[in-house]
Amino acid sequence: MNDKISHIGSEQLDNVQPELPETVVQPGYLGINVPPDQxxxxxARTWVDRPEELLQAVNVLKQAQVVAVDAEFTQIRTHIQGDSQSPSHRLSLLQLAIERHCYVVDTLRLHDLTPLNEVVANHAITVLLHGAGSDLRIMAERGLTxxxxxxxxxxxxxxxxxQESSLAAMLRRAFNIRLDKSLQRTDWNxxxxxxxxxxxAxxxxEMTLxxxxxxxQHYGWALKMHEHxxxxxxxxxxxxxxxNGTSSVSVETAVAEAKARxxxxxxxxxASDCRTALLELKQLMHRSRLLRLIADLTLVQLVPDIEPLLQAPSSDERAASARALGRMGVREAQPLLQPLLQDPVHDVRKSAQTALRNLGRKETRAPGPPSRLIDGARSWTIGEVGNLDDDNDWKARLRTMMGDA
Incomplete structure (x- = not known):
């Protein structure tokens, strides 16, 4: 036997690892790109810092069907209970854009912004936001719902x-322009x-609009999925x-408490409640969290309901369903997960890779049948893809070779 392996005892075989190929998920979006538009x-832009000017702006804005809104704010420190401080934010500007006009509202000078509720609280008007979370919170603090x-x-x-969803990235894609963000962290006060x-500001x-x-024009289905x-x-x-992300207890505790009550x-x-929710929920964030809940509860009886979501139009849902199947250990889903390794969206490719790894589908280099060299030593071919759970895995093959020597 070759001197390099003749000294290996059976107790050491578990420490021998095959050389594994590096599997790298290619970054970026790999799908078809729509040509950029003009x-x-x-x-026109109007600075608004007086109550009568705000009312005039509202009279114009409330005639629109869509209004793009962006906020500029600064972080401040608020003293609470002694010397402790709590960070908060102060709304400095509020920009509202409609076709051919943008109003820049000085929210420091104007203390009462509630006239704007005729616009933003109107169900007939769609408010456009890019990254809604922080803007909604800041606006709510000033009485805007x-x-x-x-x-x-x-x-x-x-x-x-x-990685492709920032305003700057989307404007490059949609209009082939680069967005100047040099003043993003300036003092807006x-x-x-x-x-x-x-x-x-x-x-x-205007760019959001x-x-x-x-x-x-090109992806109306995605906008409909993210209307609230x-x-x-x-x-x-x-x-x-x-x-809603407000649960303070584990899934197991929540279920036990619900049973007790x-x-x-x-x-x-x-399972029935989760299946009904999966059918009824429209908001993608809620659907993704529901899939996580289903995985935490290991509701494998819902696998037939989840598998079709691997082909959902939204990358969020494809990724979330792949993660759920992987976390539940659904080996039968492996053939459905494999194509997602070629998904146009990086997030989905990464989720599919993680799911397949969880299901034991790592790519491993398994030794092929040994062949004798001229000097009597044995060699084997590296390169076949094998399953770590297979009876013919590389350790079994190596033990067989050692036993034959």
């Missing part, structure tokens, strides 16, 4: 993936604001905290 003409909005960042993520800063709202038009109307979605009471009668109801 940017619309620049709109958004009734109907569309998150363009989330819609872009559903099409192209997380300074007054008076230089004209360049006012133009910078207005431009983000332009991006909406491009997405609506604040209407409650019908789900079982014990599921709702997990969808009679909300859940038996295990069959758990």
């Amino acid at each position: 940017l619309p003409e620049k709109s 958004v009734a109907h909005y569309c998150d363009l960042e989330a819609a872009s993520r559903s099409i192209f993936g997380q 300074r007054r008076p604001l230089p004209p360049a800063m006012v133009a910078y 207005a431009r983000d709202a 332009a991006l909406y038009s491009w997405l609506n 109307t604040n209407q409650l979605e019908p789900v079982a009471a014990w599921i709702e905290p997990f969808l 009679g909300i859940i009668q038996d295990d069959a109801q758990i």
Whole structure:
């Protein structure tokens, strides 16, 4: 036997590992790209810092069907209970863009912004936001309740993936322009604001409106998936905290408490409630969280309901369903997960790779049948793909070779 392996004892075989190939998920979006369009003409811009000017702006804005909104704010420190400090944010500017006009509202000088509720709280008007979370919170602190909005960042993520969904990335894709973000972290509380800063602030709202038009023309389905109307979605009471991210206990504890209170009668109801929610929920974030909940509960009886989602139009849902199947250990789903390694969206490819790894489908180099060399030593061929759980895995082959020597 070859001297390099003749000294290996059977007790050492478990420490011998085959050389594994590097499997790298290619970054970026690999799908078909729509040719970029021309940017619309620049709109008129109006600075608003007086109550009567705000009312005039509202009278114009409330005639529109869609209004793009962007906010500029700064972080401040708030003293609470002694010397402790809590970070918060101060709304400095609010920009509202419609076709051919953009209003830049000085929210530091105007203390009462509630007249804008005629616009943002109107269910007939769609408010366009790019990354809705922080803007909605800041606006709510100033008494503004958004009734109907569309998150363009989330819609872009559903099409192209997380790394391709920023406003700058989307404007390069849609209009082949580069967005100047040099003033993003400037002091928006300074007054008076230089004209360049006012133009910078207005431009983000204007670009959000332009991006909406491009997405609506080419990817209307994604916009519809990320429209929010604040209407409650019908789900079982014990599921709702997990969808909203407000549950303070584990899934197991929540289920046990629901059973103790009679909300859940038996295990069959758990699966039934989750299946109903999967059919009824429309918001993709809630659907992704529901799939995580199903995986945490290991509801394998819902696998037939999840597998079709691997072909969903939204990359969020394809990735979430792949993760769920992987975490539940559904080996039968491996043939359905394999094609996702070639998905156009990086997030989906990565989720499929992780799921397949969880299911024991790592690519390993398995030794082929040994052959004798002229000097009597044995060699074997590396390169076949094998299963670590297979009876003919590389360790079994090596033990056989050692026994034959």
